Amino acid sequence: MQPFERLRYLARWGSDEDGALVAESADCLAGFDDDPAGLVVACRRLLHHHPDVGALWWLCSRVLCAPEPAEAAIAAWDLLHNDNTAARIAASLPFPHDPPVAVLGWPEVTAEALSTRPDLDVIAIRRRGAADRLLAARLRRTEATVRVVSDVEAAALEPTHVLVEVSAISPAGGALVPAGATAVIDGIGSRAELWLVAPVGRLLPDRLFSAMQRALEGTRAGDTKTTTTGAFDDPPDQPHDVLEAIGLGRVARVAGPTGLVTVDALARRLDCPTAPELLHPTG
Numbered sequence: 370m371q372p373f374e375r376l377r378y379l380a381r382w383g384s385d386e387d388g389a390l391v392a393e394s395a396d397c398l399a400g401f402d403d404d405p406a407g408l409v410v411a412c413r414r415l416l417h418h419h420p421d422v423g424a425l426w427w428l429c430s431r432v433l434c435a436p437e438p439a440e441a442a443i444a445a446w447d448l449l450h451n452d453n454t455a456a457r458i459a460a461s462l463p464f465p466h467d468p469p470v471a472v473l474g475w476p477e478v479t480a481e482a483l484s485t486r487p488d489l490d491v492i493a494i495r496r497r498g499a500a501d502r503l504l505a506a507r508l509r510r511t512e513a514t515v516r517v518v519s520d521v522e523a524a525a526l527e528p529t530h531v532l533v534e535v536s537a538i539s540p541a542g543g544a545l546v547p548a549g550a551t552a553v554i555d556g557i558g559s560r561a562e563l564w565l566v567a568p569v570g571r572l573l574p575d576r577l578f579s580a581m582q583r584a585l586e587g588t589r590a591g592d593t594k595t596t597t598t599g600a601f602d603d604p605p606d607q608p609h610d611v612l613e614a615i616g617l618g619r620v621a622r623v624a625g626p627t628g629l630v631t632v633d634a635l636a637r638r639l640d641c642p643t644a645p646e647l648l649h650p651t652g
Contacts, residue, residue, distance in 0.1 A: 380418040391424040395446040402439035420584040423537025424570030433644035454568040457628045458482035469528040475507040476534035478568045484513040492516045496549040524556040534566040539578035540635040545612045562621040
């Protein structure tokens with residue numbers, strides 16, 4: 370399959386497995402090694418159709434800033450494939466531990482971590498609408514024992530930890546998390562430790578994080594501008610309104626590939642440059 374044919378397939382990606390999307394995209398972008406202009410178009414097109422996938426912004430920026438884009442794409446794939454975040458979370462949660470541990474939804478990396486800890490009483494907090502159906506679909510694919518509860522029920526159960534997996538996080542800009550996270554955090558209050566889960570690819574420099582926010586806002590507003598490259602000659606399949614921004618003031622720890630860190634230590638984990646081509650991708 371030619372790179373641009375594969376790109377069209379990825380632009381129309383319909384699976385809920387964002388990790389697989391980013392890995393496939395890395396392999397696809399490696400095929401544009403001898404076509405710098407095509408590489409820019411490819412990255413912009415991917416982000417136009419999937420502006421809510423923070424790891425895609427990370428991938429595209431690393432590839433566009435690299436002197437050897439194919440090597441950068443392969444290196445990014447390796448980092449994603451060898452991500453230790455799930456293992457770090459599983460090892461960091463207390464043992465033994467009787468009170469519940471809560472997770473918002475059932476996101477990929479956090480689910481992998483909790484599935485390896487059958488000793489824990491895990492509660493998955495549902496959200497309404499499509500997000501609730503996504504939770505049910507993901508739970509059907511797991512062998513973990515999980516109780517599904519509402520945010521009100523979760524507060525009554527008094528979990529010791531609340532895990533929220535981010536789509537993207539920035540040292541100064543905050544985090545983009547599933548819609549409904551604020552209500553869950555406010556409902557549970559200060560009784561539980563709030564851990565944000567930021568696997569490989571989710572930590573973005575502030576300017577790139579802001580560009581992602583602008584892209585999401587433009588999509589919600591129905592922005593379907595075109596560029597002279599033709600990268601945006603068709604709109605995304607659906608509005609991306611499933612994320613909300615939160616501040617980092619109430620975050621106890623951020624879980625990532627190096628383990629648990631404080632918010633102040635996030636800047637030392639940055640591994641992504643800022644590609645100027647992505648700062649105003651629809652301009």
